[in-house]
Amino acid sequence: MKIAWAGYSMFRRQGNDLRHVLAKLIQPGWGLVGSLSLAAAVSLSAAVAQAEIVQFPVRSVDEVAVGALPQVVDITSSSGRLEFLSSVPLACSVVYGETPEFGRIATDEDMAGGAHVDHGPVLTGLLPDREYFFRVQGAAADGTIYVGALQSFRTPPAVASTEVNLASLTAGAQVVAVSSNFGNGANDQAWGANQAIDGDGATAWSSAGDGDDGFIEIALGEETEIGDVEVWTRSMSNGTAQIFQFTITTDSGETFGPFSLADASQPYRFALNTTARSLRLDVVESNGGNVGLVEFGAYAP
Numbered sequence: 001m002k003i004a005w006a007g008y009s010m011f012r013r014q015g016n017d018l019r020h021v022l023a024k025l026i027q028p029g030w031g032l033v034g035s036l037s038l039a040a041a042v043s044l045s046a047a048v049a050q051a052e053i054v055q056f057p058v059r060s061v062d063e064v065a066v067g068a069l070p071q072v073v074d075i076t077s078s079s080g081r082l083e084f085l086s087s088v089p090l091a092c093s094v095v096y097g098e099t100p101e102f103g104r105i106a107t108d109e110d111m112a113g114g115a116h117v118d119h120g121p122v123l124t125g126l127l128p129d130r131e132y133f134f135r136v137q138g139a140a141a142d143g144t145i146y147v148g149a150l151q152s153f154r155t156p157p158a159v160a161s162t163e164v165n166l167a168s169l170t171a172g173a174q175v176v177a178v179s180s181n182f183g184n185g186a187n188d189q190a191w192g193a194n195q196a197i198d199g200d201g202a203t204a205w206s207s208a209g210d211g212d213d214g215f216i217e218i219a220l221g222e223e224t225e226i227g228d229v230e231v232w233t234r235s236m237s238n239g240t241a242q243i244f245q246f247t248i249t250t251d252s253g254e255t256f257g258p259f260s261l262a263d264a265s266q267p268y269r270f271a272l273n274t275t276a277r278s279l280r281l282d283v284v285e286s287n288g289g290n291v292g293l294v295e296f297g298a299y300a301p
Contacts, residue, residue: 061136061148064088066117070136070148074265077128077158079201082106082121082136089115090138090146096123100133100150108237115141116237124202128158167229167279167298168197172221176278179214182206182290196293204234206241206292210283214243214291217280220298225275227301231259232267232294240289247284250276258284267295 061084062069070084082094091114097103106121119138126132132155136148167173175193182191193216196205207214235242242264247257259270279298283291 056143056145058145058147061086061138061146064090064140064146070094070119071151072123072134072153075153075155076126076201077155078124078126080123080126080132080153080155082119082123082134084119084136086117086119086138086146088140089117090119090140091115092119092121092136092138094121094123094134094136096132096134098130098132102133102135115139118237118239120237122202124200126155128155130155163299165197165199165230165297166220166224166226166300167218167296168199169194170199173197173218175216176219177215177217177280178205178207179210179216180208182208182292184208191292196296199295201232201294204292204294206234206290209288209290211288211291212283212286214283214286215280216293216296217278218296218298219278220276223275223277225301226272226279226298228269228271228299229279230267230269230295230297230299231261231281232296233261233264234290234292234294235264236289240287241291243283243286243291243293245284247282248272249280249282250274251278252276264294267297273301 064086066085066087068083070082072080073083074081084092086092091108093105093107095102095105104123104125106123108116108119108121115138123132123134131152133150133152135150138146140146164171175187175197178187178193181187181189181193185192187193191204191206193205195203196216197218205216229248231243231246233243243261245258245260247255247259248270249255254274256272256274257270261268281293281296
């Protein structure tokens, strides 16, 4: 069946009233190409009668905020992290951009793909010394949509640094051994071990449930003096996968630590003052699950 453009235009003028359109279309002179039987018209009309306008509740995200309202924290010249605790589990996201039209979206990193209450989407690809607008939104299991107010933040100016991470991919380092990668992926895939030395705080290496058996070994570009190492543990939204203690072992068999990590919100530095060609991090204590690292660094004295 084909309907002439006149019929479509009339449909638009009538405010999308399909029944009105059907009543007109089965009358002569309304531009039907071919024929529309009465039975077909009745059938189509019945289908329209069964269609319902989908309605769902939209509420303020403030109603489910526990403690502070959603805010962007850990702001650098290139990234930021949404911090938000909700009283009901939500599939949460944040839209952001340099104008109130946004253009980008960040979502919670939840391997299980479900809703939760502790939210921390990472906003990446930011430029130094710019104002960014953002809005938080989340869906609950009962279909309620929670939407936040339009907010903004400003990134700080870029700070030049002469310090080189000797354990980074850009410095020629590479992962030579790892306990596992989530999903049995390769080192250069999502959640792979290379994500621990890519210099990007928005990515992370995750093991496949190794817990206290997790480890990663990184070969440096060459044997060199190491002053400090920097370790940033990952954690899941449910609080698991966080490393509490670890050791560092060099290729010569020298072991340092165990060192303790206060939390998963940032990297922490520890002094080694040694010479090494490779460094291996072994988990000593964790709260189990898909332990891993957001970033690992090694720096000259």
